[in-house]
Amino acid sequence: MGQVYAVTSGKGGVGKSTVAVGLAFAFTKLNKRTLLVDMDEGLRCLDLMLGADKSAVFDLSDILMGRDMSDAVYEAENADGLYLVPAPSDIGKIDAFSFSAFARQAAEEYDTVIFDFPAGIDFTLYHCLPEDSLFLTVAVPDPVSVRDAAAVSRKLSDISCNSRLIINNFTYSLIKHGIFQNIDSMIDSAGLQLLGVVPHSEELMLLSVRHNIKPNGKPMAAFLRIAKRLCGEHILLPKPKKI
Ligand SMILES: Nc1ncnc2c1ncn2[C@@H]1O[C@H](COP(=O)(O)OP(=O)(O)OP(=O)(O)O)[C@@H](O)[C@H]1O
Ligand SMILES: [Mg+2]
Numbered sequence: 001m002g003q004v005y006a007v008t009s010g011k012g013g014v015g016k017s018t019v020a021v022g023l024a025f026a027f028t029k030l031n032k033r034t035l036l037v038d039m040d041e042g043l044r045c046l047d048l049m050l051g052a053d054k055s056a057v058f059d060l061s062d063i064l065m066g067r068d069m070s071d072a073v074y075e076a077e078n079a080d081g082l083y084l085v086p087a088p089s090d091i092g093k094i095d096a097f098s099f100s101a102f103a104r105q106a107a108e109e110y111d112t113v114i115f116d117f118p119a120g121i122d123f124t125l126y127h128c129l130p131e132d133s134l135f136l137t138v139a140v141p142d143p144v145s146v147r148d149a150a151a152v153s154r155k156l157s158d159i160s161c162n163s164r165l166i167i168n169n170f171t172y173s174l175i176k177h178g179i180f181q182n183i184d185s186m187i188d189s190a191g192l193q194l195l196g197v198v199p200h201s202e203e204l205m206l207l208s209v210r211h212n213i214k215p216n217g218k219p220m221a222a223f224l225r226i227a228k229r230l231c232g233e234h235i236l237l238p239k240p241k242k243i
Helices: 016-029 046-050 060-064 096-109 143-158 172-176 183-190 218-230
Strands: 003-008 034-038 082-085 112-116 134-139 162-170 194-199
Touching (some): 003 016, 003 096, 016 034, 016 082, 016 112, 016 134, 016 194, 016 218, 034 046, 034 096, 046 082, 060 096, 143 162, 143 183, 162 183, 183 194, 194 218
Parallel strands (some): 003 112, 134 162, 162 194
16 A cells, blocks of 8 residues: 655645645655645646646546546656646535545555645545545744644644644745744644755746756755655754755
């Protein structure tokens, strides 16, 4: 069975989809066949980020209505072993029972499955994922986002879901300006174990145009550290100035 991850956040626009794609690229570099599932009904974006928007005909709703899973799985333009199931373009197309069966099948067929959920605390579908799924809560270094991540973390722990924190869009200057004293104070406010920190990066802003992340830049290094930690390696966090 492959490992399932669910990317979530309290506040919207904190970079969940960017982190989901970056992590997926990193897992393929570790030779894991990876499936990304866009859960943002009505507001899909991963097809654009992966350069699969032109070829995408079917989506998750087709699978849930009985179409073969392979019909709605599309290959990413720039990564071997990276596949996508696009989100339904209409809202209200995800049925919990069929979704559960899909999540199980996806975990059977891929080494890694990453679900990119919409922001907020509608947790209706979370219990449909396999029991050992890990939730990755994304927050940016802003007190509102971190407080919302804490709310999500409490709710996830209420329903016995394991979750970890990813700090995205990090710049050292934010710490210099005192928005948070250090990374530890963000972890304390979020009440979640830290998995990794992704730097603010112009390259990541261009993902929907370039459909790729440079193999040797700082963002990919950050995603690789996270993917390796998730695979059980002990990787230290660099000094904040070097992230
Ligand atoms: N590390 C980063 N550095 C710079 N820009 C970033 C970074 N992460 C995300 N962004 C930018 O922030 C914006 C929001 O990112 P993204 O769509 O990934 O967020 P989201 O949490 O998935 O949003 P939504 O809640 O709408 O699904 C995008 O313009 C993206 O390019
Ligand atoms: Mg998103």
